[in-house]
Amino acid sequence: SELEETLVLVKPDGVARNLTGEILRRIEAKGYGLVDIKLVEADRALLASHYEEHVGKPFYEPLVEFMESGPIVAIRVEGNGVIAGFRSLAGATDPTAAAPGTIRGDLGRDWGLKVQQNLVHGSDSAESAARELGLWFS
Ligand code: DAT
Ligand code: MG
Secondary structure (H helix, E strand, C coil): CCEEEEEEEECHHHHHCCCHHHHHHHHHHCCCEEEEEEEECCCHHHHHHHCHHHCCCCCHHHHHHHHCCCCEEEEEEEEECHHHHHHHHHCCCCCCCCCCCCHHHHHCCCCCCCCCCCCEEECCCHHHHHHHHHHHCC
16 A cells, blocks of 8 residues: 555543553554654634534534543554554444454443544545644644
8 A cells, every 4th residue: 555644633532531542552553653743622613624524414513522622632643554544443433333453442432422432533535634634733
């Protein structure tokens, strides 16, 4: 695969549960490189741009409120095929459906959680990665 960059976010639940190190460990163990990293308290404008594809969906408001609820760790990650590769490390969107061995499957709790509390975000295409890296690392 091609050398790519992607945006990974450790969402507020991951930061609050002290899972940032474990998530970084999995990224590094796979052989991906950390290019840039920072702790961010995202505002509405940033989140509205980030999640523009989901405006109007029933989960949009709860999702944005959750993403505003605490600090996020934003990471620029590089590697061969890292855009699809990180999404397979992350696992299915719903942690209750995510396979064992994935971040969401191993670390996502299956009780008392909303789907948005799924620990990580990863860009879903080259276009999304370029757009999202521009938003979070401009
Ligand atoms: P992903 O994060 O796997 O790319 P997505 O882009 O479809 O998933 O959705 C963005 C986030 O919105 C996702 O991480 C969690 C939340 N979400 C998605 N579908 C949902 C649903 N049906 N109910 C509640 N939250 C949802
Ligand atoms: Mg997505």
